[in-house]
Amino acid sequence: MSFVVIHTICKRFAPVIAPSTSRGVHCQATGSTENSVCKTAQERLMAETATLYVHWPYCEKRCTYCNFNKYISNSVDEGRMERCLKKEAETLITMSGVKRIGSVFFGGGTPSLAPASTLNSVLETISKHAYLPKDAEVTIEVNPTRAASPKLRDFRHAGVNRISIGVQTALCGLVFCNSRCIELGKQLFPGRLSVDMIFGRPSQTVQQWMDELHQILPLLGGHISLYQLTLERGTKLFKQVGRGKYSLPDEDTLLEMYTSAVQILQNHGLFRYEVSNFASHGCESLHNKNYWEGGQYIGVGPGAHGRFMPQGETIRQARIQTLEPDSWMYEVEHKGHATRKAVPLNRLNILEELLMTGLRTTEGIPHQHWTSVSQGSSNLWDLCQVCTGVQDLLTAELLMLDSLGLRATSQGLLILDSLLPLLVSCLQDYYSGHKREKE
Known part of the structure; x- marks a missing residue:
């Protein structure tokens, strides 16, 4: 039997629901065509609530291991992108009939490259078309560079109350961690800072991995996600490993890395609540929890995924938006959204x-x-x-x-x-x- 820690749906599943008071409340969380009237308050809440994922597709550079939907551009039309994100959010929320947005996640790409004003504008649009509680979890992914640090205060003022920081090493051409960025994040977002780490990198040993964990422990803000590096076809790293330039740890080594990390984090008061996620009490990711519980979610932006039942339909759909940013913006401008594919999901x-x-x-x-x-x-x-x-x-x-x-x-x-x-x-x-x- 193989050991693999999947990089979950978590942020990218992005990977929803849809009732309308005028047509009765349907149990859209189940996608059922039978007995569709909700029988409990819990089912009604599920049918009227969704989370929302916003994809900012641009990056400064492409990491060697990454196959996410991201683009390198020196001339991003930020104003046009903002208008289209707002428009698609408005269209899809209306289409879903959702009454309440439980959480919002800005992912990418590198969403910390986006202007804070864009985040604020998107959140305001969401609030105009559904109820977004004042204490709703609003997360943004951040690269811990010196350039990102000054923007953290702006993100907080824009409405962000949780940040997820990707911490890597110089191996594989990944970015260095700027501890100042993490320390500032802990001050601005107390108890709501998460750190992402990747293990199983080329030539990485168990001892190296344990040393990295011990180095990051003093910086943690209550939450950490550990993802095993997987080779994705078409990436630079995939080709490098194929040519023999790098070799990856074997399964026994990966297992030891993971189990050692579980013990180290537990000793530090961070307990596993999902395969890849560890948190102290009260610091769990509410947005990701909705994914794991099979809740509905709306995906906005190039390549974003969603799961919701459009008004007038009887079952939930798995939806994916057009991948390429320019094509996505064109479609949003002409029809309000850029859903490229919608697949019906039965019970x-x-x-x-x-x-x-x-x-x-x-x-x-x-x-x-x-x-x-x-x-x-x-x-x-x-x-x-x-x-x-x-x-x-x-x-x-x-x-x-x-x-x-x-x-x-x-x-x-x-x-x-x-x-x-x-x-x-x-x-x-x-x-x-x-x-x-x-x-």
Whole structure:
């Protein structure tokens, strides 16, 4: 079985919902076409709430490992980009029928290159078309350079109340960490500063990784995300490794890196609450939590992803916006949004996603939440009982099923990628069996 720490949906899943009081409140969080009237206050809240992701696609340079949707440009039309971000946010919020935006995340690219005034303008637009609580989590990704430090105060005044800082080393052509930027971030955003680190870099040893963690510990602001470096086809690093210029750590080394990090962070008061995410109490990412719980979200900007039910539809859609910034802006200017692809998601599709994301968390999937999302069409007890493969995982203590719900054990989290295909297959067999029974 392989060990892989997935770079989660987290910020980029971007990777929503849609009720309208004029047509009744529908349980769009489930995508159900049956019994669509929400029966509980929780379901109603799910149907009326979404998070929102905003993608700023520009970077100063492309890191050797990165295959995200980003562009290097010396002549960014910031005014045009701002107008289009506002327009698409307005269009998609209206299209979704969402009444409340629970959190906002500015990702990229390098969104800290954007003017603070653009962030403020986008947030104001969101507030005009849905309720955005004053204490809603508003996050921006920041590169810890000297140039970024002066902008942190501007971001705070613009409405940002949480920052996520990417901390790397000079290996692979990555940026140096500027500790001053992190220290200032801790002052301006107390308890709401996250640090991202990548492990498994070329020629990196376990000891080097542990030394890096110990160096960053004094700078932490209550949250850290650890991502295993993965080779992405088409990147410079992929070609370099292919030519033999670099070699990556083997699986045993990666496993030791990860488990050592879990212990080091736990000793420092930072506990794992998701495969890649660690936090002290009260410092968890609320925006990412919505992804893992299968909530709805709106994606705004080039290449952004979304999951919501447009008004007038009966099931949720997986949506992706046009990738290239100039084409994206043209489409937004001419039709209000630049959705390039919208794929309908039935109930089974939504449960598959919930299974894959919910089990990434240490809490797992509570019974009540699964029943709510499935609209009573299944429950975790029955699902686990009818599948021999799941029973084997429970017996091997890789999964745990109790009165709280279904979750992966500490050992299960280490090989979660190997467990998920079996679980998804069991879920598909369960629903296909029920469909045959009805026929």
